Amino acid sequence: MELFLECDLEYDEDTPFGKDVDADHAYLMDAVDKVGGNLDKQLISKAFYFCVEMHKGKYRKSGYPYYTHPLNTTLLLMNELQLHDSNSLAACLLHDTIEDVEIVSTEMITKEFDADISEMVDGVTKISHSEIIKPEIYTEDKVQQNLIEDNLAGPSKPRVSKAETYRKLFMALVRDARVIMIKLADRLHNMRTLHYLSPKKQVEIAQETLNFYIPIAHRLGLLKVKMELENRSFYYSNRENYEAIRTALNEKRREFIDYIRVFSDLIQNSLNAQNLKHVLSIVHKHEYEIHKMTQNGKSISDIDNFYSVVIILQSNDVHECYRALGVLANAFNTISFVDYISKPKLDWYKSLNTELIGPDGKRIEILIRTKEMDTIAEEGFAANFSLKTGRVRALQFTDSDIDEWGEWMKDMIEEFGDNASQIIWDSLKVNLFDSELTVYSKEGRQISLPKGSTLVDYAFVLSDEYGLHCVTGKVNGSFHDLNYKLNSGDQVEIIKSDNAVPKFEWQKSVVSHRAVAMLHKYFKLNPPKTFLKKKADGNYDTKLIIRGEDRELMLLDITEAIGKSNIKRINLDTADSLFDGALSVMVENVEELNNIMVRLLTVKGVSDVRRVYEEEEK
Structure with a gap:
């Protein structure tokens, strides 16, 4: 039985890097060898020395040479985010060169390396330019002064509008997910070294991480990265509350640990009796999860399911999961059951999730997976794609979707300025990060939509023609107004007319990216009659x-x-x-x-x- 504990937030960057460049290079090459596969060591080596040369004389707030940050970030990308692609690793080593080195340009990187690497570095640079908090870089002359100066330095200044930040993050995510993977590794290393910055900047960067990067890590299914970023952000943004919850959790864990071990033994005996080979792990909720539960009105004393038992079947036969569920249902009382195998989550997560009544009447969450499903649950997007074709999309958007939605964002920024940030973020949140609902066409076709979608949203999923010319719709056989909000399981039919045109007020009720963008485009080209x-x-x-x-x-x-x-x-x-x-x-x-x-x-x-x-x- 395996027991997972929380990440240690008392992190001190005792890095072995920065003393000997050649030794650091040897360490990187050894790490590449351990990954194996077809990684291009010559390319990665060239990128490393280019990085060292371009960042020569620059230092981090910690006092370490600046090149140690891209090096650490690349090791994180390779070993923890499991991105094993030569071009991505090279781009990660180079990710701050265009941003911070005056002589480096996209043209130079294209010439020295290739266009694919250059495009990735440029993509990371565009996100970095748009961040609210810009990481500090120090010259050799300033580093000693900055190491001893008062930590309460002046506030950092925004580089561009928050709305533009959201737009660029969206573009990076949907056009090439490798860019956002590099940025997540970059943010993870910056969060691990956040203690070198002033308290004010710690809070600002932690809040930015909660707002921007954690939802993206969640959407890509990067469970470990998400959990660590959440806990570190919580720690730095609300340390007093974090410490209070951690203390209470430690007490609860001591209270529950013997109980959960006894229950786990009972589960293992039941599965072994049916010759179901498995590995059993115990996972507990982390501090930020508990914080969110208390935000919803629960007190820590009301929470009794601190632990989840993860059953990883040593077979990739999906039917074994259902057989294991049946064994446990016969041995224990079942409270609830959710099948994420037949209906996976947005982040590719697959599992059978059930709650059982254990000894003494306590509730225990059980997660049943195959080995392959467990890999996906831990690594998310990185476990799902092949990088043989270079650029990779994490989400199913067409080029038209990306262009139209991106154009809508630009128009919002032009019309509302920084007030557009909430409009854009709400749209991103609904379409990328919130839960979906599933409806069915008259012919039985399954269609996924963002939660809160209307009949108009559904019409635009069918086609732009249906969206722009719909006149009414049926839900479960009954006619409804086009602003009617759909529910999971609804059977939907749209009636259209070639003479019908959209109504301006539809823009207030639609939520899906296609409907939002196409209605905006329509009324931009066909403005309603003047009302002033x-x-x-x-x-x-x-x-x-x-x-x-x-x-x-x-x-x-x-x-x-x-x-x-x-x-x-x-x-x-x-x-x-x-x-x-x-x-x-x-x-x-x-x-x-x-x-x-x-x-x-x-x-x-x-x-x-x-x-x-x-x-x-x-």
Whole structure:
């Protein structure tokens, strides 16, 4: 039986690197040999020495030569993220050269290496340029001063807008997943050495990691990377809470460990009696997982399933998983069961997950997998693809999907500036990271959609023609409005007409990337009739509808969000703690109106704001 414990966050970079370049090179080559396969040692060696030469005279905050960071990152990429591709490893060694070395360009890397490596380095560079927190690099003259100076240095400055950061991360993820794998390895090493930075920067980088990189690691199924990034981010962003949860967990673990071992022995005996060869592991929830559970209203004392028992069958026969489940169901009382083998998760995760009642009536989660499934559960995306063809996509997006969604993001940034960050992130989150629902066509075809999808979203999955010309839809045989939200298991049918055109308000309810992008594109090319009437003083009078949950000072907050000089009239009706209102505002242009609407949507309790068009008033 194997017992997995949490990662040690009291990490100190006692690196063997930085004293002897040739010794560091020999270490890297030995690591490449251990991986085996067809890795190109000559290419990786060339990239290493290029990296050393280009970063010569530069140091990390830790005082180590800067080249030790790309070296450590490459070893992480190869050994922990399991990316065994010569071009990727070379690009990882070079990943900071364009960013930080004035004489290095994409053209130089293409000439010295090749276009594939150059494109990867350029992709990582674009993400790095867009990060809120820029890692610091020091010259030899400054390093000693910086090692002893006050840690509470001034705040770092944003390089570009947060909205642009999200767009570039999306582009990197969907165009070539190797780029984001390199960036995840880079972030993992930076998090392991975060203690060298000031407390303020520790918090900023930890929050950035929680917002950007952990959802991506989750989407790629990189379980170990995700867990470590979560715990380290939690530790640096809220150390007091982290320590409190860790102390409570240690007490709970001491309380549970003997019990879980007894239960595990019972499980093993049941499986052995049926000649089901297996390896059994015990996995416990880590600190950040518990933190999220307490955020949802649970106290630590209410949590009784600290441990999961992972049964890894020593066969890749899927039927063995179901046989093992049957054995356990006969031996213990079963509470719940989820089949992720027949319906895998978004991150390729496959397993039979069940909860059993063990001795003393305690609940235990059981995860049943084959060896292959366990590899995927641990390594995620890296276990699933072949790199023989070079560039690899982690997600199933067509070139058209990528171009249209990316163009929508650019338009959002142009229209709303940094206020677009939440709009873009919400769209990325729904389409890339949140759970899916599964519906069925009239013919029985299975179709996956983001949670919250409407009939219009479904229509765009069928084709752009259906999306742009749908008039109504049937769900389980009954007609529904096109804004109707679908549920898993629904049978769906779309009725279209060549004469039908999209309605502007559909943009408020669709969530799928294709529907969002294509409706935006349609109304950009075919704008609705003007809804603003110019007054004699040069201003425009327009009406807004606002809805939400009523509370004390709501009217005052709405007034401040609009601005007293813009308000012409406000009417709010309240009933059962909800309000429904009509606003008349004066603005100079559409941009000013859009900014007012964004501010209104940030008011606590406001759930919906929309414009009223001339045709709606008639």
